[in-house]
Amino acid sequence: MSQEIQQFRATLPINEFKQEILKQIQENTFIIITGDTGSGKSTQLPQYLLDDEEFRLNICQKRKKFLEERVEEKEQPKVQGFLSKKLKPFVPEDRINSTDLKIVVTQPRRMAAISMAKRVAFERNQNLGIEVGYSIRFDNSTTNTTQLRYVTDGILVRECLQDKDLTGYDVVILDEAHERSLYTDVLFALVKTAAKRRKGSLKVIITSATLNINIFKNYFEGCPYVKVHGKSFPVEVKYAEHNITQQKRNHDAVNAAIRMHLHEGPGDILVFLPGSEDCEVCRKFCYERLAEVLNSGVEVPSVLLYTLYGSQTSEDQSQVFQRADEHTRKIIFCTNIAETSLTIDNIGFVVDTGYVKQKVYNPRTGMDSLIIQPISKTQAIQRTGRAGRTQAGKCYRLFSKQFYESLSEHTTAEIMRVNLASVMLLLKSMGIDDVVRFEFMEQPTQEAILQSLRQLYLIQAIDEDGQITPMGYEMSRYPLEPSYAKALITSKMMECSNEMSAIVAILSTESIWQRITRVDVDGYQKLQEIQSQHADPAGDHLSLLKIFSEWKQATFNEQFAKDTLLNLRSLKQADNIRQQLQQLVEGTSKKKCSQFYDQDYLYKLFRKQKDSKKWNINESIKLALCSGFYFNTARKMHNGEDTYLMVYPEGTVVDTDPQSVYTVIQQYPETVIFTELGGTSQVRGVMKLISEINIEWVKPYFSNMVKVDLFKLARIEFQxxxxxxxxxxxxxxxxxxxxxxxxxxxxxxxxxxxxxxxxxxxxxxxx
DNA sequence: GAGCACTGC
CATH class of the missing domain: 1.20.5 (Single alpha-helices involved in coiled-coils or other helix-helix interfaces)
Known part of the structure; x- marks a missing residue:
């Protein structure tokens, strides 16, 4: 067996470059390796290092020197919070003399981390966790002896919080770096500074697809790169003469797929569409069109139609991966999920509409909108490549060559399109104060940074000079958006943390309701009936808690979930997260927090009210929500029932989410807070997750919101x-x-x- | 007058 594996490893394209890569790593701190999927870089690269005796001894010596010097310096973090006990400098005594090489490989997805760890353990004929293991949220297979860890990028960011020099590792490999997830972008910056401090005792390898390496080269100061060829087949690209209109997009996509089916040789067809509803519409339309063709007397070879998108159940998704018989072709209507996350074998043809749905965050309004946008060139190429994995293929682009040329080079990195509050808090908690000048690989807009600082200030995570507060340290322990962390910490003080951790956990997952499209008329009506039965006029947060508790009381019953049209997968995930949050809440010291809360208006209110007869736990939960989200207060406008006016920014009109319980029961309270602002029009926001509150609770905070001194907050005078x-x-x-x-x-x-x-x-x- | 891509701690 092991000989077989050795032979297999030798045939991988990266094997040819082994010596060159090892040489470059010896000589440099940073190195970029580019190569397409199938080159074997993710599994082989770490093994080359593990098996290189000279490299291991060399790097262990360097590490020893660094750690000894650092211990002598007695380096302390710049600022220290009194609430957090975990912030003591990390001095890994056992790492000083250890001759074990420790490597960490980051992956953007959980599945990838698991399967690679398993693959490498198999290749080395070892059980998982001994020498090779993986670590993802809620699932850790590594032990103290593990030398090679495959982790999701978020895990490494969390580890940086405790050990910002990454002394637990000798080599960091940032895999699939071209995907530029929020955490990889944060890691670029953290790893770069860590490597500089480590003086050559930390090696950093960045692996990426062949494209956009210039941005990496610039950031890592012209470091060398090695290009590895992948194993793929040529794909012929054809363009449409004219660009398609939005109305005709689905129509043209189906026709293109049918044309391919009738005239092309073997190989399945993948059709990229922007949304899940488009997928369903196209499948239906494709059936109709095929029937028409058949009726007109043309012979149609046997074919199976599928859809593939993220919100499907895993059973629905797995159907696509089943092999059809030899003479049957599969046509799959899919969203972006098939671009990178899921790989389907045997695809010979791709139809690309050239559009995606993308979430865009507007820092000025704090609004997230989901917008249909043209794809980037990189995405177009990625989609095309899906046809050339097992055979030479063809890709039909439903747009003109000129349109392609007009596309932007790369997809906008996530860090440029999200609320930065949690990233900024993370940096502050690591002692990086000057976030405005912090050197990201791609700089977020100043406006986005300032707005996130503003939000952090409003929830008292930083003070008016932009310095992190003890409260801010406490929040940074939680794997949550800072406002949710604040609400959760407050809930501990207000004796409702069990309820709040469930609520926050539910909001951290995708909807706990089954997703039913309007196409399914009966199902949709039934869903609305059930939702109105469980609606609590107290608001969306408490309604969600109620249905979640009912499921738990039904002893996590599968049938109960089915009958009430709940999504079992999300429920289980929510319960998992709830447990994790509860553990973290236990670590938050009420006594220490009271130093802060004794001055807090909402807490004083809670203390005053809690013994009165009218008071119940729901009120406490709402007060805790207010402490994290009071800047999202809105008041009813009386010209339209479901239209509200936000307290700040002045003059912002928002609508009620049609999914909200208040829409379901058709009652609209005078004053509400909401925890999310979304929409598809970018013009007007839609409040999602709404709860009724008493305006008197939040009134004292309104003056805060207007007089925020951003100049001071951003520490501009320090610059x-x-x-x-x-x-x-x-x-x-x-x-x-x-x-x-x-x-x-x-x-x-x-x-x-x-x-x-x-x-x-x-x-x-x-x- | 609105209905939802994909990840992740």
Missing amino acids: QRGRDAVQERRQKKIQEQEKQKDLEQKQKLEKHQLYKARFEQRKKVKM
């Missing part, structure tokens, strides 16, 4: 020394933007001329 540098960067950015603008203008003009020429030509023909 005088570095002002020139900032100015220079800003200038450069403006120049780049202008260049980009010019380019776009030029492209627009060219496009216009092209259309004009075509129009003239057609006119001529008609004449």
Whole structure:
């Protein structure tokens, strides 16, 4: 067996580059390895290092030197909170003399971490956890002896909180770095600073798909890169003559798929669409079209139609992966999920509509909107590649070559499109104060940073000088958005933390209700009936808690979940998270917190009210929610029942979510708070997850919100020394933007001329 | 006048 494995390992494309890679790693701190999937880099690279005796001894020596010097320096973190006990500097005594090489490999997805650890353990003929293991949230297979750990990127970020020099590792491999998840972007910055402090005793390897390596090279100071070829087949790309309109998108996609089915050789067809509803609509339409073709007397070879998207049950998803018989072709209508997360074998053809749904965060309004957008070139190439994994393939793009040229080079990194409050709090809790100047690989907008600081200040995670508070330290322990962490900590003080940890856990998962589309009329009506039966006029948060508790009381019954149209997968996940949160809440000291809460208006209110007869636990839960979300207060406008006016920013009008219990029971309270603002129009927000409150509870906080001194908060006066540098960067950015603008203008003009020429030509023909 | 892509601690 092991000989077989050795032979297999030798055939992997990366094997040819083994010596070169090892040489570069010896000589450099940072190294980039590019190569497409199938090159074997994720599984082989760490093994090359593990098996290289010289490398191991060399790096252990360097590590020993570094740790001895650091212990002598008695380095302390810059600021220390009195609430958090975990912030003592990490001095791993046993690491000083250890001759074990420790490697960590980060993955953007949990499944990838597990399967790679299993694969490598298998290749080394070992049980999982001895030498090789994985660690993901809620699931850890590693022990003290584990030398190679596959982890999700979020896990390594959490580990950085306790050990910012990453002294527990000798090598960090950031795998699939081109995907640029929020945590990989944070890790780039953390790992870069750690490696510099470690003076050559920490090696950093970044692996990425072949594209956009320049941005990595710039960030890691022109470090060397090794290019490894993958195993893939050529894919022929065809463009449509004209771009499709939104109305005709599904129509054209189905026709393209049918044309391929009738005229092409073997190989399944993958059709990329923006949304799950599009998938269902297309499947239905495809059946109808195929029936029409059949009726017209054309012979149609046997075919199976599937859909594939994230909110399906895993049973529905697994059907797609079952093999059809030799003479039957599969057509799969899918969303972005098939772009990277799920890989289907035997795809020979791809139809690409050129669009995705993407979440965009607007820092000014604090609103998340889900918008249909054109894909990036990188995405188009990725989608195309899905046709060339097992055979030479074809990709039909439902847009013109010009449209492709006009697409942006890369997908906008996540860090550029999310609320940065938790990232900023993370940095502050690690002693990085000057977040405005913090060097990310790609700089988020100043506005986004300032708005997140504002939010952190409003929930007292940082003080008016931008310095992290003990409360902020406490919040950073929780794997939650800071506002949820605040609500949870407050709930401990207000004696309702069991309830709050359940609520927050439910909100951390996808909907606990089954997703039923409007196409399913009966199901949709039934869902609405059940929802109204369980609706609690106290609000969405308490209604969710109620249904969750009922499921728990029914002893986690599967049938109960089915009957009440609940999503069992989300329920189980929510309960898992609830347990984790409860453990964290136990670690929060009520006594120490009271130093803060004794001054707190909401807490005083709680103390005053809690002995009165009218008071019940629901009120406490709502007060705790207010402590994290009071800036999301809205009051009813009387021109339209479900239209509300936010207290801040002034003049912001918001609607009620049609899914909210208040829409279901058709009662709209005077004053509400909400925990999420969303929508699809970017113009007007929709309040999601709403609870009725008493305006008197939050009134004393309103003046805070108006007089936030962002200048002070951002510690701008601390930056005088570095002002020139900032100015220079800003200038450069403006120049780049202008260049980009010019380019776009030029492209627009060219496009216009092209259309004009075509129009003239057609006119001529008609004449 | 609104209905939801994908991850992750």
